[in-house]
Amino acid sequence: MNTTPKGILDTWVRGINRGDVDGVLGLYAPHAVLIPTFSNKMINTPELLREYFEKLGSREQLSVELHERKTMEQELGGSLWSLSGLYCWKFAVDDELLSFEARFSYVVDTSLHAPILHHHSSQIPRMLS
Incomplete structure (x- = not known):
């Protein structure tokens, strides 16, 4: 596994896109x-x-x-990093491919085998006029 912050994020994206649930879960620290983007519960x-x-x-x-x-990457000190940005989720709902723009933030510890400590993702809301 790549141990750079961006490499960790890329590994996560590849795991999602391959349907590799175990690979994705292996990136998250036990604690x-x-x-999540698609749930109202904290996990x-x-x-x-x-x-x-x-x-x-x-x-x-x-x-x-x-x-x-x-x-964006921000060094927090030592091996701790913050990653934030935008991604687009796509999946079919009732046989129609839909897109969901979302923002994300991660806190990762590049020294750990399971480096993701915190991950927040939410759909981008509509702007108020």
Whole structure:
């Protein structure tokens, strides 16, 4: 596995796009917190992470694509990094391929085998006029 912040994110994206639930779960520390895109519940156990990603992974034509120019890395100190940016989720709903623009943030520890400590993702809301 790549141990750069961007490499960790790229590994996560490839895992989602390949439907590799175990590979994606292997990136999350046992005590990681996920505030997911497609659930109103915070996830903070390996069992709940598995349940979420298995359910998401069952979606037809599931994919996620980074908006590369919108991805930012911030060194927090030592081996801790923050990643934030935008990505686009796609999957079929009632045989129609839909897109969901979302923003994300991660806190990763590049020294750990399971480097994702925190992951927040939310759909981009409509702008108020």
